[in-house]
Amino acid sequence: MAAVLARPPAITSRSSTPPPHHISLNTSTRGTPAAIPNKHIPVCPPGPIPARGLQTPPSSPPTKNNIIETTAVTYPPNLHCTQYSHDPPLWTIDAQKMAEAIEHTATQPLPNPEQVFPWLHGLHADNQIQLAFFTSRRKSVRKVPLCIRSVTLVKTGGDLTSSKLKGAISPEELLCPTKDSNTFIECDPKDGFSVRNFHIQACKLAMVSDIIVYGDDKTPLPDTVALAKRISKAQRQYEARNGLPRGLFNTFMLSDTFAHVQEAHPELVAVDAAGGMTGHVADFFYWERYEMSSMSKAAEISNNVYLGPTPDPTLDPNTTESDFDILIEASDLAHIPDSRCLTEWRNSIQSVQDGPMHIEFPSSGSIMPPTWSHSEVDGLLAMCKWIYDLANPHASDILKRRDSKEDEAIALDDIVRSRKFLIHCTDGYTETTMLALAYFMYAEGLSADQAWVQMHRDKGRNFFAYPSDVALLTQIQPRILQASPKFQGNIITMQAPKWMSRIDGSLPSRILPYMYLGNLGHANNPELLRELGITRILSVGESLSWTDEMKRDLDWPDENLMLIDRVQDNGVDPLWDDFGRCLKFIEDGKLEGGATLVHCRVGVSRSATICIAEVMNELGLSFPRAYCFVRARRLNVIIQPHLRFTYELLKWEEYQRLRRNEPLRRELEWATVSREIALMNKPYSR
The missing domain is CATH 3.90.190.10 (Protein tyrosine phosphatase superfamily)
Structure with a gap:
């Protein structure tokens, strides 16, 4: 009987964006997208970091003086909007004007980098390292730049898993958490040095934005009014603290319902009222996975043997499990099969009636030098031979085994039918590398260095191998080549090229x-x-x-x-x-x-x-x-x-x-x- 094994769940169906729970920046598990396996953030050295009190900043280009003037549909607010209250100042805006304001902002050139940096990096008054690095040359760089203006949408209640408009944020990303506080968050980091403070940018831009507050169709109006008043008061405090003209940025309430926005301006809706992704707004999380699926799309590396990601019809409807007879998933939890297991798998192939057969094999990096055992290497070679025999059946060879009662369950009409394999993992190129390269060496009669280059260059496969895979395949390549069906009986002595000894597995x-x-x-x-x-x-x-x-x-x-x-x-x-x-x-x-x-x-x-x-x-x-x-x-x-x-x-x-x-x-x-x-x-x- 075929072994049907559990696989990672597929990404929820969508047109061009991921499931809604992947959008929030909340710290809960629900609000955090799953990491792509085997990827990590390396340390990026920024060059010399100045010691506390250093007065000489790093070299920078001369400042460009051509200030880009920004305009806004929402300023001055009385041109197109109705005033709701005077203290604090609060305005209403309809969906049509909101759409025009968002579109107008998208068509305005951004200020030159010299006008907004290092302010965007985050320059907290108590962060001496960050200040010393950026501000010694120009004492004015901590001032809020007047050349930047944006539009920020804030959803009452902060639940962005439904009724989410393009670019909307929750109140918690902008206002101090105390309910009675009417102050913006101090988002600039108080300590440490970083030039990658991406997490503070939505808050920093909101402070130089006209802010539109809206709720879903179940949100009570008083809740939206109360939130808008808090934001308006925070804007007045921010103006006074930073010497900005009063009323330069304003707070608005959306006067139309979310249902009306969804009908009249669907291009602005990222998540509909039912929590479904609309596909109208580009989403990084989905596009990364889409591009990864495209990059690692299943391709044939040897006759009837394919390498690629675990089939996901939501990303690639052209590749499904039904395209293959046997799917081999590279898994950290799998064990190397013994000869009895391989025989049972081969004999049970015919019993699979409802779909392909699913089996597992240990992932890359799982056979560790120098402690690997002969049984592990024997199992790897036996697996390669098992795949090859089923992918490249030769009637005479199989008949001999059947006559010797080794494979009594093999029917004559199945002898000449080749089996189509997919060696797969989630990303399509990491966990599968050890088995894929070993099989490629075995099936094509290639040394490790030849397999590395030809898999990438000739077969067009991108892959990542662990250093342990390099050591394993380099050391056992004589055994693989001697067992290969392409072996001509010559004594195999080989010297790896210099470049092979200098790679860590990655190309x-x-x-x-x-x-x-x-x-x-x-x-x-x-x-x-x-x-x-x-x-x-x-x-x-x-x-x-x-x-x-x-x-x-x-x-x-x-x-x-x-x-x-x-x-x-x-x-x-x-x-x-x-x-x-x-x-x-x-x-x-x-x-x-x-x-x-x-x-x-x-x-x-x-x-x-x-x-x-x-x-x-x-x-x-x-x-x-x-x-x-x-x-x-x-x-x-x-x-x-x-x-x-x-x-x-x-x-x-x-x-x-x-x-x-x-x-x-x-x-x-x-x-x-x-x-x-x-x-x-x-x-x-x-």
Whole structure:
């Protein structure tokens, strides 16, 4: 009888956004999206962090003086809105004007980075490290910039699992928790140094916003009025404390029902009244998983054997379990099957009538050197042979086994029918790597280094292996090759190439066919790069440690190396001015038929920023979608462009639209972008 095993639950059905409980920034389990397995946030060194009291900040570009004037449909409020109360000042706004205000904001250029940074980083008066790093040059940088203006929607009650409008936040993300308090949260961190304070941006932008308060159709009007009055009072306090003109930002109440908004302006509704995702508002959580599914889509690595993610029809309706006869899930909880188990599986295949057979095999990293046993290696090889025999049946061989009563249950009419396998895991490229590479070596008669390169380059598979997988497959490759059906009887003696001994299991991440994203270790392994077809290296802020002898031996022309110097991951040094020449360098490599490795130190911030800029340029994607495109393809680690780089990429989106003669219009605003990134990264935070 086939073993039918439990698998991770599929993502709930939706059109373009994830289930509603993945939207909230609440700290409960319900409000936190599940982390993608095997990804982590690496440490991104920002360069030298100043000691307390340091008076010399890091170098920064000269300030651009061209202030971008911002306008708003909601200012002055008396032009289009009705005043509800005078003390505190409170206005009402209908759904049509709210839609116009949101659309108008999306079509206004963002201020230049120099006008809003380092204010957006968060400059608390008691945080001496952050202040010393950013404010010594210009004492005015703690002042609220008058060039930025936004629209913030706040939902009464704070339940964002239903009736959620585009970009809406809960009152708890803006106001002090005390019910009688009429003060904005002090969101700037009091201690520590960080250039990735994405979690405070929704609050900071709300303080320089016209705020629209709304409730769902069950919310009592007095609750919405009380919340709006608290916010209006907080605005007056914020104005007085920061020397802002009185009435520069105002509080409004939505006069129409949510049902009316849903009918008249569906493009503004992210979650409907019933808690269903509408698909009208882009969602980072869903797009990351969509791009990951697209990147790791099941593909054939050897005859009748496929490698890919666990089938999820909500992400890829073209790939289902019914496409395969046998699904092998790589699992941390699985055990290596013995010969008896393999025989039972083979004999029970015919009893599966309602769908494919499900079995498990240990995941990558589960056979640990140097303590592995002969039985583990024997089991791995036996599994490879079992898969091969069923995927590549030969009648004469199977008949011999049946005549010897080894496989009495095999019927003659099933001997020549090949079985189609899917080796799968959640992300489609991590837990499966050990079994997939071992089988690829066995079925194709390849050494470990050949399998590594051909799986990636020729089969088009992105994969991540653990260092233990490298050690295991390198050491047992003679046994695999001798057992391989491609073995010709020659004595196998082999020496692994130098590049193989220098990899930790990971390859540079292929973002586009002609562009890879990696770290300094990848860049300093030029033999590996050559094997992958990488002919150019773009170093962003980190220099290669190649010797002249290495360059000469590798015949690597100087013009195929580019260094973007003096760019630290410090939230100050810009990359905007380098986008043009970086993308030109990458394009030249593409035209030559090669590929470019873009790297910094760890491959998650500076180099990731350049890769996102190229994806936006090449594929015409908005920043949110390009961000998720690159994030999904950066294997094993989470990309982490800091706040300023992220802001520069939103400005790059503006530039891209103007370059294509399209009207300026952002898909998502800065506050929403930052909030989504903070939400995506929360499961990985330590």
